[in-house]
Amino acid sequence: MNQPFVITAHDIEKAASRIDGHVLRTPLVEAPRLSELTGAQVLVKHENMQATASFKERGAVNKLSLLTQEEKKRGVIAMSAGNHAQAVAYHARRFDIPATIVMPETTPLVKVENTRRQGARIVLYGETLYESGDKAREIAAAEGLVLIHPYDDPAIMAGQGTVALEMLADRPDLDVLIIPVGGGGLMAGNAIAARVINPDIELIGVEAELFPSFLNVLNNTSQPVGGPTLAEGIAVKAVGELTLPVIRSLVRDIVPVSEALIERAVNAYASLHHTLAEGAGAAGLAAMLKEPARYAGRKVGLVLCGGNIDTRMLAGVMIRELERERRIVSLRLTSDDRPGLLGKVASLLGAEGANILEVSHSRRFLDVPAKGVSIEVTIETRNAEHSQMIEEKLAQNGFALHRLVA
Structure with missing residues (x-):
């Protein structure tokens, strides 16, 4: 790694010392059921x-600690879709x-309210993080606040890079690190840290298919960027100038993952690993589900980078996955109308071991004969x-x- 970047591994080590005692040294946990699902050894x-x-x-702690x-x-100001804000x-x-936080108007309510509860002044502005960023810079200039960028800041990148330091201290034998990519702060910081510790480790970034911002820049393409994604934490239109090199x-x-794969990964974390993952947090697992053969038999480190998912959204995702697996099935039955039909x-469904969740009985549809129903x-069933x-x-x-x- 000869190319000079805006931060070094030494900066990340100093960040680790600064944040010690302020943030949790999170565990790196074996995930046997995710390993069974993917064919790799997942941590x-x-x-x-x-x-x-x-x-x-x-x-955030690293940046705040460096302020005069x-x-x-x-005071400080930040723009964020939620997690950086909190x-x-x-x-x-x-x-x-x-602290003042500028958030897109599309930010999930749970993240807005969690941020407000921390005592910050909240400004909701724009549809995207890019628009929120313009507003944050405007307020920072007018009020003399220090802007804390969510990813394009050396102190932020160094702080995020401490994740890989911990992972490789716990398991130096990891073959692959898979990390979600939005603006690139997490990926860039961890790439620098990981490469110094293990030059041969494979680093894979993951983007939501609807927001292929890094793929466009790296491949000189112009795929559409935008849309309603479950992974709003990595829904970034402009890549970082400092993180890109x-x-x-x-x-x-950089692997793009579909909304269906992100939903499947969120559900797998909840149902198989018994933990909460928001869409962006589950993106690494989604990449493994997309190409399991690529990781088969290898030791793969996943960064479950966030768990701030709205409980109603999580319930919807889990129901949708049950429908994809055909463990919940909706059927329209048509027949001659006669007493006792319902x-x-x-009785038929009960005898076959099905659990009735909902039923509707109607004679009004025009595609049903006048004497039909x-x-x-x-x-709910056992399986497909x-x-x-x-x-x-x-x-x-x-x-x-x-x-x-559905």
């Missing part, structure tokens, strides 16, 4: 265990520094094979079937 770095449930505290007394008195607000309050030089690959359907039923068996049984008993997609 998860639980940054969702930080006080604000995100790695962002590392960079005069700067601390004036980290800056939380530790600014601990250090008795006034590091990622271009040290990172093996009871017959219930439509029954919409949502059932069980669902198929139930559908065949219903068809054998004279019901016309149409599977409904």
